Amino acid sequence: MDRLEEWRAFATVASLKSFSQAARRLGRSPQAVTRAIAALETRLGTRLLHRTTRSVSLTSDGERYLERSKRAIAEVDALEVPVDAHAPLRGTLSVTAPVLFGQLHVMPIVTAFLATHEQMSVKVALLDRVVSLADEGIDLAVRIGELPDSALIARHVGDVRTVVVASPDYLERAGTPRMPETLTRHVCISLSATTPVSDRWTFGKRSIAVAPRLVVNTAQAAIDAAAEGLGLTRVLSYQVDRLVAAGKLKVVLASHEPRPVPVHLVHLPGARSRAAITFAELAATTLRKRLG
Structure with missing residues (x-):
C-alpha cells in the first residue's frame, strides 16, 4: 500500500476498533491491513495502536497522528477526480440527520440531488440520536454539537444558536427578561428525558437554576407549549426560525447567548464513492449558505 492507503487503513481501524472489520470495509485482507499499519508505525518510529486479542485502541501518539491522517484523507478525497467523472451517478446513498434539522435543511438537499x-x-x-455509521451502513451524517474524539472525518458547515423564546402574549403578561438571573421569576419549559425538580440553563460562564413548570422530552413539545403562551423555553435557533419569523415567538436574552453550536458533516474514513463525494459537496455548500 502507498502512504495514502496506509493512512486510510489506520483511520479505519481506529474508527472500527477492529482489523478484520476494517479489512472488510476497505476490501483488503486482514494481513494487508496489518502490514500497512506496521509499515506506517515503522516509518514514524512509534506505535500508533494498542493491540490485544480482544481490543484495539489508540496510543497517545496514535491519537495525535489520527487527526493529521483524517485531514490528509479529507483533502485528497476533495481533490480526487475519477476518470469517469462525467458518467451518470448510480447507486444508493444512506444519510442521517436530526429529525427537525433533516426535515428543514437536509431533505431539500436530497430532493435537489x-x-x-x-x-x-x-x-x-x-x-434524534447518534447512530453508528459503520453498524448502520451510513454514508454521511449531520451532527449538531461538539464532536467527541473519534476517527470520523468531519467537515464544519455552520453553526446554530441556543436561544430562549416565548410568545408575545406571555411576554406582555409576564414581562421580558433582561438578565438570565431574572428567569427564576418566570415560567420555564425545560427539555429533558427525565423530570427533574430543577434544571440549569447556561449562558456563557453563568449557569442559572430554573424550576420548570413543564418538562418534556422533545423540542417540538417545548416549542408548542411556548407558542401557546405557557412560558419561556430554550432550544436551538433552527427549531424556531419559522415561528420567530412569523411573529409567534420572540427571542429574548440574545446578548447573553452561549457560543454557537457547531454543525458538521461526518463520514467514515476510507475510500468513498463518487456519488457520496458529490452529495457531500452539495450538502456542504448548501448548508453553509443556509446556516450563514
Missing part, C-alpha cells in the same frame, strides 16, 4: 442524478436513490434516516 435526486432531481439532478436520476439514476441515484437515497435512504434518509431522521433520528
Whole structure:
C-alpha cells in the first residue's frame, strides 16, 4: 500500500476498533491491513495502536497522528477526480440527520440531488440520536454539537444558536427578561428525558437554576407549549426560525447567548464513492449558505 492507503487503513481501524472489520470495509485482507499499519508505525518510529486479542485502541501518539491522517484523507478525497467523472451517478446513498434539522435543511438537499442524478436513490434516516455509521451502513451524517474524539472525518458547515423564546402574549403578561438571573421569576419549559425538580440553563460562564413548570422530552413539545403562551423555553435557533419569523415567538436574552453550536458533516474514513463525494459537496455548500 502507498502512504495514502496506509493512512486510510489506520483511520479505519481506529474508527472500527477492529482489523478484520476494517479489512472488510476497505476490501483488503486482514494481513494487508496489518502490514500497512506496521509499515506506517515503522516509518514514524512509534506505535500508533494498542493491540490485544480482544481490543484495539489508540496510543497517545496514535491519537495525535489520527487527526493529521483524517485531514490528509479529507483533502485528497476533495481533490480526487475519477476518470469517469462525467458518467451518470448510480447507486444508493444512506444519510442521517436530526429529525427537525433533516426535515428543514437536509431533505431539500436530497430532493435537489435526486432531481439532478436520476439514476441515484437515497435512504434518509431522521433520528434524534447518534447512530453508528459503520453498524448502520451510513454514508454521511449531520451532527449538531461538539464532536467527541473519534476517527470520523468531519467537515464544519455552520453553526446554530441556543436561544430562549416565548410568545408575545406571555411576554406582555409576564414581562421580558433582561438578565438570565431574572428567569427564576418566570415560567420555564425545560427539555429533558427525565423530570427533574430543577434544571440549569447556561449562558456563557453563568449557569442559572430554573424550576420548570413543564418538562418534556422533545423540542417540538417545548416549542408548542411556548407558542401557546405557557412560558419561556430554550432550544436551538433552527427549531424556531419559522415561528420567530412569523411573529409567534420572540427571542429574548440574545446578548447573553452561549457560543454557537457547531454543525458538521461526518463520514467514515476510507475510500468513498463518487456519488457520496458529490452529495457531500452539495450538502456542504448548501448548508453553509443556509446556516450563514
